[in-house]
Amino acid sequence: MSNRKKAAQGPLPENPTLAQLEAFLGALPPSERRKMKAQLRPAPRGQPGDYDRAIPVPAPQYSSWDDYLSRTTERERRAWCARKAHKANSARLMSGPPALRITAADVLGILMSARGRCRYCNSLAVERAPFANGRLQPWGHVGRRIGSLGHDVARFNGGDNALDNLSWACNWCNTWPEERIWGATDHGAIPAAGPA
Incomplete structure (x- = not known):
């Protein structure tokens, strides 16, 4: 019997090592592996709860790149x-x-070349964090509208601050790479945020 099958048959110890975890995951069928990885890395807070559903999603501040530039x-x-x-x-x-720090001109150049669009989901991401009635909006509603500067190759993966490694991204895609879905939104609200 292979080590992978042995690892999958027995339960994991209370504090498994990385090698034990990898062996256990490697022995699972792909569908089970995906489920387990999803459990280990929960969905972003942006998935609206009952309280979040009660808060209406604000209208986008800007309807297009040209609207943003004109206003x-x-x-x-x-x-x-x-x-x-x-x-x-x-x-x-x-x-x-x-010497490797970026300047406001660098950020502006990246913003202008991207025309305010997120590199990953194509959302128009040129808003600041919005407030409703003096309270910060749940950013799951508007996370794809908020502009952010991201690394194509992450810093912890050896990426640097060179301009060719930086791109414009919405806060949502920049925070959760696994949530990057091209064309995921129309104007920034996550699809589940609307009425059910």
């Missing part, structure tokens, strides 16, 4: 990109020598 000034766009660059240069996200 914002160059100064506003540069200020927003400067905030994005400042956040991106924090040690947690893109730590590296100062």
Whole structure:
């Protein structure tokens, strides 16, 4: 009997090693393997609960790229990109020598070349985190509308901060790579967020 079959037959110890986990998963049929991986990595918080369903999904701030350009000034766009660059240069996200830090002009260039569209799902991602009645909206409703700067090859996979490794993404796709579905949304709300 192979080691894979032995691993699948017996239960996993309370604190399994990585090798034990890989052997156990490798012995499972593909459908069971997918189910188990989904259980280990739960769905994003954006899946609306009862409370979230009661909050109406706000209308998009911008209907198109041209609408975004006509309703914002160059100064506003540069200020927003400067905030994005400042956040991106924090040690947690893109730590590296100062020579590798990105500037507001870099962020603006990436935004303009992408025309505000997420590289992964094609959502128009040019909004800031919206507030309804002074409270932050559940971002599952609008996560695909919020613009973000992402790495094509992630930093923890050896990617760097070079401009050819950076792309425009919505917050949703940038946070959960497994949720990247081309054309997943119309104007940013996840499909389950609407009335059931």
